Amino acid sequence: MNISQSLVSTLVFRKLLYDLLDKHSNVCVRFRSLGAMWQPNFMRIIRVTDKGAILNDETINEFVYINDLVDVVQFEIDSRFQEFQPHFHYEVRPLLDENFSFKKSSKN
Secondary structure, eight states, X not given: OXXXXXXXXHHHHHHHHHHHHHXXXXXXXXXXXXXXXXXXXXXXXXEEOSSOEEEEETTTTEEEEESOGGGEEEEEESSOBTTBOBXXXXXXXXXXXXXXXXXXXXXO
């Protein structure tokens, strides 16, 4: 897999979480937030919001909250799902239009 295939936008990551939840998949996810270590266990998705998500770490029976998906810099899943491979570290990068709004310039 090349570098461009390992990069996904925050929007694609959010869509993946929604799809995993909506399709009642048994696929679990683990992630790494900006400035933090990897979550130690794969977790089941409980809820996805416009900005964040709630996951259940069934190994230690605790909920893990992601307040803002923009803070997630890497993730992996434990089983194949759609085009995503298991145990592959995907890098999450926000798109410019997710964080900034630009004015269109007019030509003179």
